[in-house]
């Protein structure tokens with residue numbers, strides 16, 4: 433059974449199956465609605481159901497409060513239609529960001545390499561190229577019917593090969609159970625994408641701070657390489673990459689080489705546990721030291737929830753305001 437979803441205020445009408453989420457149906461028709469986690473926990477996709485009925489699905493009680501349910505709000509990444517529906521959402525992305533419909537893709541594992549302890553680089557060769565914005569992520573189908581989100585580290589210039597960074601997590605179905613166990617070059621995988629509102633804003637011309645920890649580097653690397661392909665875009669870009677020890681600092685050669693040849697790029701590794709010739713400390717601490725005043729920048733943060741919230745605090749203390757900060761509350765997909 434399919435139902436008609438009308439999306440206000442633009443008045444677009446699309447079809448959505450009963451077993452499909454409203455968000456999925458919209459994204460596949462190229463109607464971009466805000467979303468981040470895609471599994472009912474972050475609240476980013478909250479929309480108002482003006483008419484009709486939806487099954488609220490697995491919406492977290494923290495992300496969608498009882499009172500909001502009573503007032504007709506839904507998390508459309510988990511809500512499914514139970515009849516024709518009219519909803520009101522915050523359609524289309526701001527600031528010159530392209531909208532690319534979500535699609536399903538078949539791919540082959542092009543390469544799979546250990547690039548740091550418990551971190552692998554997975555390069556997938558797609559049957560059809562994917563269009564996406566630097567910073568967005570894909571949902572990888574994992575054996576057993578699961579899906580896991582991973583940010584794309586490569587750039588849209590070659591959408592037929594995408595690079596992902598995966599961190600092993602103990603007993604994780606995607607990592608321990610698959611990518612770190614028996615996935616190998618040549619294997620077939622399926623995925624969908626692109627997802628997410630965390631993407632490079634081409635119209636913002638301020639100097640850029642890119643702040644990542646662990647494999648939160650992936651979407652930031654996509655942005656940097658995208659700018660590099662463009663000859664730098666005229667903005668100063670400073671990357672902080674927070675990891676525990678020197679061995680965890682993957683892709684260091686690329687960033688050091690770029691720093692040496694590009695006057696617009698600065699690379700600042702932040703090691704929380706090592707003594708080495710470079711600086712030690714977590715990203716928020718080094719940032720606070722380097723930028724007592726951060727106003728006039730635009731910042732992109734991607735890392736563990738703690739790292740993201742501490743970095744937000746450091747930036748706001750330095751008088752950078754939320755409208756100039758983009759964040760990906762990523763967690764290493766297990």
Ligand code: FES
Pocket residue numbers: 466467468469470471472473474475476477478495507508509510
């Ligand atoms: Fe996170 Fe829907 S609750 S995108």
